[in-house]
Amino acid sequence: MNEHDIPEEFYSFESNTPFENCIECEKYLLEEGTEYIIEKALKSYDGFSAKDTVFDYAICMDCADRMRKEISKESWESMMKYFQENMDIQGRLEMQQNLPTENLKSCMVKKTKIDDCREYQIYAHCRGNKLNMDNPPYMISGEVMDELLHLLSEKTIDEMNGFMNKHFSPDPSLMEPTPPRLILM
Ligand SMILES: [Zn+2]
Numbered sequence: 001m002n003e004h005d006i007p008e009e010f011y012s013f014e015s016n017t018p019f020e021n022c023i024e025c026e027k028y029l030l031e032e033g034t035e036y037i038i039e040k041a042l043k044s045y046d047g048f049s050a051k052d053t054v055f056d057y058a059i060c061m062d063c064a065d066r067m068r069k070e071i072s073k074e075s076w077e078s079m080m081k082y083f084q085e086n087m088d089i090q091g092r093l094e095m096q097q098n099l100p101t102e103n104l105k106s107c108m109v110k111k112t113k114i115d116d117c118r119e120y121q122i123y124a125h126c127r128g129n130k131l132n133m134d135n136p137p138y139m140i141s142g143e144v145m146d147e148l149l150h151l152l153s154e155k156t157i158d159e160m161n162g163f164m165n166k167h168f169s170p171d172p173s174l175m176e177p178t179p180p181r182l183i184l185m
Contacts, residue, residue: 004100004131010038010124012056018129019058023167024067027060032128035061041121054119055168058126067163071156078151083109086144095136100124107141117141 012019019038020030029036040056059067068076086109095103104122106113114120119142125135149157 004133006038006124006126006129006131007101007104007137009101009104009122010040010126010137012058013040013053021058022060022063023057024059024063027062029058029060029126030129035125035127035132037061037064038124038126039121040123041119043119044117055164057167067159070159072153075152075156079148082148082151092136095138096133098136100131100133100137103137104139106139107144108138109144110141112141112143114139117143119145121145 006018008016010019011017018030019036021028022036028034036058038056038058041054042051043054044051092108095108104114107117107120117139120139122137122139124137125132131137152160
């Protein structure tokens with residue numbers, strides 16, 4: 001299997017080094033074989049190529065599984081259905097063969113180029129200090145984030161906001177015009 005180091009795109013904004021601990025339980029993540037997810041939300045401004053990190057974190061599989069269970073079944077099924085209907089499965093398989101950073105250049109669902117996205121989120125599934133390329137890294141555009149948000153129940157949105165409020169106090173200017181949202185997949 002092709003092994004890749006974690007690209008700098010997925011480094012912690014705060015330390016500019018790989019994430020070392022789970023945001024929920026503090027588990028050390030860089031141990032060989034430890035599985036975890038990194039999520040980052042970024043935003044750019046019209047006419048500027050610089051990106052601001054709205055939030056970023058790493059979460060171990062145990063904590064991610066626990067959080068998934070808190071998401072209502074209906075919301076979960078709607079999200080899965082959305083990806084089934086809107087995503088090209090062959091393309092997703094091809095992403096396993098791409099260079100990881102190649103996958104971040106356009107939205108996995110809409111194919112929008114990163115430079116045309118004002119907001120986007122990137123995800124990586126890691127194992128120790130490597131990427132898990134069975135589930136290759138991807139980017140989703142703000143447009144997809146909006147469509148997903150509409151599929152979620154109030155309860156699920158409350159759970160997500162609870163997680164955000166517990167861990168982050170983003171700069172309010174970054175939250176305009178739309179707040180960041182958390183999608184765990
Ligand atoms: Zn954890």
